[in-house]
Amino acid sequence: MPEQPRSETEDIVRSLATDERRRDVPPDEASLYLAAAEAGAAPHEGAARERLGLGAWLALIWLGALITAALLAPWLPIPDPKNDKAAPALFSHGPTLAHLFGLDGIGRDVFSQTIWAARNSLFIGFVSIVIGFLIGGMFGLLGGYFRGRTGAVLGGTTDILLAFPPLVLALTIVAVFDQGLLQVTIALAIVSIPILARITRASTLTWSDREFVLAARAQGGKHPRLMFREILPNVLPAMFSIALLGIAVVIVAEGGLAILGAGVGPGTLTWGTMIAAGQSELRTAPHIVLFPCVMIFLTVLSLNYVGDVVRKRFDVRESGL
Amino acid sequence: MRTIGFKLIRLVIVVLVVTFICFWLLKLSPEDLVDKIIPVGSEAAKNKMRSDIGLNDGFFVQYWHWLSHFFTGNLGYSYLSETGRTPVGESVRQSLPISLELMLGAQILALVVAIPFGVVTAYRAGSKFDGASNSVAFGMLALPSYVLGFVLLLYVGAKWKLLPTAAPAIDSFSLNPLDNWRYMLMPVISLAVGQIAIYMRLLRSDMIATLQEDFVTTAKSKGIPDRRVLFRHALRPSSLTLLTVAGLNVGALIGGALVIEQVFSIPGIGSKLAQSILTNQLVAVQSYVAVIAIFYVVLNFFVDIAYSYLDPRIRHARAAA
Numbered sequence: 001m002p003e004q005p006r007s008e009t010e011d012i013v014r015s016l017a018t019d020e021r022r023r024d025v026p027p028d029e030a031s032l033y034l035a036a037a038e039a040g041a042a043p044h045e046g047a048a049r050e051r052l053g054l055g056a057w058l059a060l061i062w063l064g065a066l067i068t069a070a071l072l073a074p075w076l077p078i079p080d081p082k083n084d085k086a087a088p089a090l091f092s093h094g095p096t097l098a099h100l101f102g103l104d105g106i107g108r109d110v111f112s113q114t115i116w117a118a119r120n121s122l123f124i125g126f127v128s129i130v131i132g133f134l135i136g137g138m139f140g141l142l143g144g145y146f147r148g149r150t151g152a153v154l155g156g157t158t159d160i161l162l163a164f165p166p167l168v169l170a171l172t173i174v175a176v177f178d179q180g181l182l183q184v185t186i187a188l189a190i191v192s193i194p195i196l197a198r199i200t201r202a203s204t205l206t207w208s209d210r211e212f213v214l215a216a217r218a219q220g221g222k223h224p225r226l227m228f229r230e231i232l233p234n235v236l237p238a239m240f241s242i243a244l245l246g247i248a249v250v251i252v253a254e255g256g257l258a259i260l261g262a263g264v265g266p267g268t269l270t271w272g273t274m275i276a277a278g279q280s281e282l283r284t285a286p287h288i289v290l291f292p293c294v295m296i297f298l299t300v301l302s303l304n305y306v307g308d309v310v311r312k313r314f315d316v317r318e319s320g321l
Numbered sequence: 322m323r324t325i326g327f328k329l330i331r332l333v334i335v336v337l338v339v340t341f342i343c344f345w346l347l348k349l350s351p352e353d354l355v356d357k358i359i360p361v362g363s364e365a366a367k368n369k370m371r372s373d374i375g376l377n378d379g380f381f382v383q384y385w386h387w388l389s390h391f392f393t394g395n396l397g398y399s400y401l402s403e404t405g406r407t408p409v410g411e412s413v414r415q416s417l418p419i420s421l422e423l424m425l426g427a428q429i430l431a432l433v434v435a436i437p438f439g440v441v442t443a444y445r446a447g448s449k450f451d452g453a454s455n456s457v458a459f460g461m462l463a464l465p466s467y468v469l470g471f472v473l474l475l476y477v478g479a480k481w482k483l484l485p486t487a488a489p490a491i492d493s494f495s496l497n498p499l500d501n502w503r504y505m506l507m508p509v510i511s512l513a514v515g516q517i518a519i520y521m522r523l524l525r526s527d528m529i530a531t532l533q534e535d536f537v538t539t540a541k542s543k544g545i546p547d548r549r550v551l552f553r554h555a556l557r558p559s560s561l562t563l564l565t566v567a568g569l570n571v572g573a574l575i576g577g578a579l580v581i582e583q584v585f586s587i588p589g590i591g592s593k594l595a596q597s598i599l600t601n602q603l604v605a606v607q608s609y610v611a612v613i614a615i616f617y618v619v620l621n622f623f624v625d626i627a628y629s630y631l632d633p634r635i636r637h638a639r640a641a642a
Contacts, residue, residue, distance in 0.1 A: 163618050165572040165614070165617050167573075167576025168576060168614065168617075171579075171598065172606065175603065176606075255465060255467060259595075260580060261599040275471075282471060300463040300465070305459075
């Protein structure tokens with residue numbers, strides 16, 4: 001098709017959408033950089049490892065144990081996290097053999113609280129990233145595949161959401177719609193949509209130019225088939241590693257929201273609410289804050305590690321270029 | 322010049338959209354705004370508030386009022402005090418510089434630490450030092466700033482008593498960094514650690530690629546000392562990647578700063594925001610969020626300008642490649 005002169009407004013819409021003029025490094029490449037940097041890996045090092053190292057095994061074991069404990073929490077022989085049983089003399093007491101992580105300010109067992117909190121924290125992380133990927137991934141896939149007007153509209157939508165610092169948008173949503181597990185999950189899902197859409201789009205762009213996609217099109221493949229049968233299977237592995245990182249980011253963000261008073265609310269146990277509740281007693285009973293902090297750190301570390309291993313195995317950059 | 326004009330138009334559009342979303346979000350509140358903000362107030366106080374916000378007008382009239390007030394410095398009121406209302410604009414003027422100092426301090430500290438480490442690890446890639454710093458950086462990435470904040474607060478502040486654990490209230494908080502560094506040091510470190518890891522890893526991978534380029538070999542063969550080659554010749558192209566990611570990263574930095582202010586009770590905009598959320602002062606929340614979002618958008622605009630100013634050739638080089 002001949003190149004047609006474009007109007008200024010079209011230029012603006014196009015730039016809002018594709019952002020091509022924004023930075024000299026194409027922004028999708030930049031967000032890949034950032035994602036990879038946050039993942040903790042050098043973007044250009046793609047040597048696939050033959051076997052899982054010790055670190056990867058430790059990370060998998062930690063995640064496995066955590067998920068199992070979280071799922072089985074109602075049946076585990078641990079004290080009721082909301083029932084205050086201990087004698088008042090033991091309130092805020094540090095770790096003992098009977099109470100591994102100590103007791104909180106009103107005599108509840110901190111260990112069983114962390115396990116129950118893991119249920120909600122992991123739920124928020126997992127569900128919001130799944131929602132984020134279903135919507136954002138679809139946006140990204142469509143936007144990367146149809147590069148014309150559809151791509152511009154989808155890109156423009158995600159770019160508007162990207163104009164807010166993520167945590168700020170999430171906390172505004174929670175502040176307006178009140179605290180709660182559902183509200184926080186949805187707020188963090190909304191925040192993750194544009195980021196995930198961008199990364200999916202970048203990945204889709206590199207794959208949809210490959211010869212096998214062209215070959216499938218030449219054989220008469222329709223758009224849905226090209227997108228879902230040819231491109232999507234190649235995009236998914238990279239997306240999976242990003243999803244693991246995303247869950248880690250969401251778990252951290254939940255803690256931040258709770259500290260800012262826009263979390264799930266004091267009635268629901270998450271690592272964030274535990275930290276927010278114990279904050280005032282940091283000096284006298286530091287274990288109440290530090291144990292959930294350690295849980296967040298180890299979980300995020302493990303998710304990053306596993307995500308990194310997955311990313312290296314299916315390196316989209318190395319194999320795509 | 323044309324591009325700067327274009328970017329300015331873009332900036333204006335994005336600012337309009339962002340403020341519109343801030344305004345619209347509040348309208349989505351499922352409860353009655355007035356009852357939520359002043360639950361126990363007199364009818365007179367409620368009527369006063371209705372006329373402040375212009376709640377009886379149509380949607381776009383309200384938006385226009387809000388927007389024109391916003392850009393003339395009237396950011397609405399916080400209806401917390403029994404006697405009436407306190408202007409939000411005043412508290413933004415007081416608290417914003419503190420938040421800026423925190424973020425700027427963290428960004429500078431992050432770059433000052435990350436650049437030498439990134440360069441040296443790239444130069445000595447594969448060495449024990451490289452391996453050790455990479456492992457440390459990987460751990461730092463998984464460490465949420467507030468977790469580090471609590472640990473610092475507990476040990477450096479409460480146990481070793483090296484630095485004060487609580488900052489003074491906003492009226493007695495000096496804006497001079499030479500006076501307030503004792504309160505700002507721990508927050509700045511907490512906020513910088515994650516950034517250090519990101520920049521360091523990014524710079525390392527970027528530099529490893531740069532060090533294999535011909536111009537580096539040429540410089541070395543001319544007998545220029547390694548240190549000079551590394552910091553003068555090889556660092557320059559990587560600085561653009563660094564700038565891109567620093568720009569992309571500001572969103573995360575803002576979110577982190579809000580949480581860190583709350584952890585260290587620094588009277589910045591984050592503490593103000595959290596306080597408003599806690600007391601349901603949604604009009605104030607809206608204004609704080611709009612200020613933060615506009616700050617973010619404008620900052621990105623300047624990063625953008627800086628980027629094309631620093632190296633206008635890259636776009637063409639990349640387009641040709």
